Amino acid sequence: MAKGKTPLRKCIGCNELFDKRSLIRIVKDSDGEFSIDSTGRKNGRGAYICKSKECLEKAIKNHGLERSFKVKIDKEIYDELQVELDALE
């Protein structure tokens, strides 16, 4: 099947594929600093998560970010995501 033009990314919580524009991007820059990339334009390696608290909880439980970046993730990053999700609701 031909793929659409919309890039799909996998959510680290539910592991489903979604249009990347509908997901929140978490980026690790060259200094190894993590941040939430609300513009989707930051440089670095990215991971994606649905704008859903359920997926955040799943990601925390299944260590989705750790698995995606293969490093230990500070709790602060998850806290930041929580804040981001709260702001969206």
Ligand SMILES: [Zn+2]
């Ligand atoms: Zn999800």
